[in-house]
Ligand SMILES: Nc1ncnc2c1ncn2[C@@H]1O[C@H](COP(=O)(O)OP(=O)(O)OP(=O)(O)O)[C@@H](O)[C@H]1O
């Protein structure tokens with residue numbers, strides 16, 4: 001769990017120090033007070049980048065050269081200090097327990113996050129990329145070595161595409177074989193975790209909405225499943241050469257969210273879409289909880305937005321069971337009403353200051 005966080009120069013948070021208790025914490029405050037920025041700072045520490053932008057500059061407070069976040073993470077009674085510094089030119093320095101981390105992906109191993117942000121609806125309604133990221137982000141915690149498999153596959157596709165673009169075809173057969181080999185392995189893992197997600201979703205989703213009895217996720221591997229990946233690549237070889245890129249394979253995979261056989265994005269209401277996203281993320285969190293020795297920290301931005309009181313309360317019911325959760329809301333009363341009698345630590349955010357309420 002994240003016990004303590006110090007934030008310096010993240011957006012309007014000039015200097016913030018907060019001790020986070022176990023269980024649930026809620027931040028409330030006016031528009032523009034710094035609530036999302038607080039979650040963003042935790043995300044920076046745990047992932048190395050923001051969830052709002054890929055650039056460094058917007059995140060760093062105007063007039064400063066860098067921002068810094070330091071967190072104390074507790075795991076089985078032991079404290080570990082994590083620190084991250086992000087500079088305007090994009091340079092990122094991260095340390096865990098006094099050592100520089102060679103790759104930012106290592107940060108997430110110490111502080112796994114499940115993020116429910118307001119822009120997150122795109123995962124349900126947008127292109128497959130966001131859903132692949134959800135699937136792969138889960139696999140990263142569930143399947144050791146997944147990241148290196150993924151990197152091998154992505155590198156093979158990149159190199160093949162570069163050859164195709166330049167019309168260099170003599171090594172194409174070898175690249176197709178490398179893509180088929182690494183891609184098939186990747187897909188096996190994705191298939192396995194997608195099945196677990198599907199199973200958990202069927203059990204969890206109806207608790208959030210009566211309309212979710214028939215909500216399901218359907219995994220698409222990224223090529224015609226009547227063929228092996230190698231066969232699919234061979235069949236597309238001439239067309240790929242003409243187009244200059246690899247048209248089939250795991251980089252085209254999807255995890256479709258369906259209700260009654262129709263894409264959920266086409267039939268659900270706005271609030272229901274948000275609930276469906278919550279369901280997916282809760283299921284992701286549950287899988288990480290099952291697989292990893294470190295339970296994830298749940299960051300939930302502006303929960304009451306677009307949800308009625310009853311549905312907001314149902315989400316709180318699911319979130320509240322022994323997890324470390326940080327929620328935000330504009331209005332204190334609406335969040336407290338939805339949270340019910342369970343303990344909730346409250347902070348008030350005011351012009352970049354985070355104070356106990
Ligand atoms: N680089 C920056 N330097 C200084 N201030 C910034 C920077 N980027 C954004 N801000 C300001 O930081 C403030 C905090 O924004 P944030 O999104 O955290 O607010 P919020 O509390 O989540 O509001 P809302 O309820 O509207 O979602 C805003 O007033 C914004 O204008």
Ligand SMILES: [Mg+2]
Nearest residue numbers: 035036037302
């Ligand atoms: Mg916000």
